[in-house]
Amino acid sequence: MSHLSKRFIGRIFWRLRGVHPSQIKQDTDDIKNVIAKVIEQKKSRQSAATSLKEKAGGNFKMDVLDRLMEDGYKNTSKESAFTEEELKDEIFAFFLALLQISKNPNNNVIFTSFSGHETTANTMTFVVLELAKHPKILEKVRAEVTEVLKLGNGTLTYENLGHLKYVEAVIKESQRLYPVVPFLSRSSQKDQTLLNYSIPKGSRVMVNIIGLHKNPLYWKNPNEFLPERWIEEGFAPVSGSYIPFGDGPTNCIGQKLAMIEMKTVISMLFYEYEIALVEGQDLEPVSTGTMGLKN
Incomplete structure (x- = not known):
């Protein structure tokens, strides 16, 4: 099935559920804008992290986003480090993983309950x-x-x-x-050999x-x-x-x-x-x- 056909069928299913594609895009953009603002706030917070740790007596706690940002911004030489756009997408994926979409009586798409x-x-x-x-x-x-x-x-x-x-x-x-x-699905970060099998860099590896x-x-x-x-x-x-x-x-x-x-x-x-x-x-x-x- 072509990519265009998949998109067309997907839109039909969304419309049958009373949701217009433009509404999905608007909701997605709104969420990503909030994520971008949070990232900017985190940047400022991380710049003062050392002094905050000292003030907190070493009890300065980092959340998931803090850790992703620390890895991406402090280890920019790493091939696996996140770019800012990748970071936004990663947090957006976390958001969708934690929340499932449902529909309220006013036909507004809202996020209500934990998916997991x-x-x-x-x-x-x-x-x-x-x-x-x-x-x-x-x-x-x-x-x-x-x-x-x-x-x-x-x-x-x-x-x-x-x-x-x-x-x-x-x-x-x-x-x-x-x-x-x-x-589990993983991507090989380099060319390597495992049990006499050659695994080229970028290969998708499935864990049974x-x-x-x-x-x-x-x-x-x-x-x-x-x-x-x-x-x-x-x-x-x-x-x-x-x-x-x-x-x-x-x-x-x-x-x-x-x-x-x-x-x-x-x-x-x-x-x-x-x-x-x-x-x-x-x-x-x-x-x-x-x-x-x-x-």
Whole structure:
């Protein structure tokens, strides 16, 4: 399909949703203008960063944009450093990743809820599936949650989430078996050789996360759901063998929030409800960008 045809079809779909292309462009321009102003403010702030750090006693905290700018402006010799336009595009991408588009009654496009919802929801779906299949593991989850709730007088507090070691192990094991983002894409920054394969600079390299997570070189009984592996004394996955949130400096910026959300929802869900599998369902995972179940 030609690029022109794709654009034409895309516009038809937007119009069917009551959104005009000119409205999308205007909203995009408005957002990018705000980003440009924030970048200018950050430039001024970074120029005084040294003195600010001294005034704050070394506790000067940098956010994601600060770090991207520091890398781009202080390391201009690096081929990977961001230009100012690339920086704007990167922050715009962050904005879209954090927010999903919805439509209000006045037909204005607004940004309302966190996107990441699909990956987190799919992970919790797989947790529910595995716990429904393993009632003894579910009993351990419920017992731990019951004890932790006592610490907060019946309330699951943020401070007590850290005590949910077994719940976290269950979530991690589900992420190992069902990485909802099954592949990573990376670009080779230079000509290199890996396992006798030549990888030219600029090549697109795909990382098979499912393959890593089920590789018997790194995991005992890789196809079995064994949360206990995560709480064994001295256990730590081999570096690079477990990457449900990606890896390196471009890994998921929302992973801590996602874990807090999943521990909270899973704990209270199984504390309050009994869940059982319904026979005759197709429970094979499907991948449409992210891995999930059909229904």
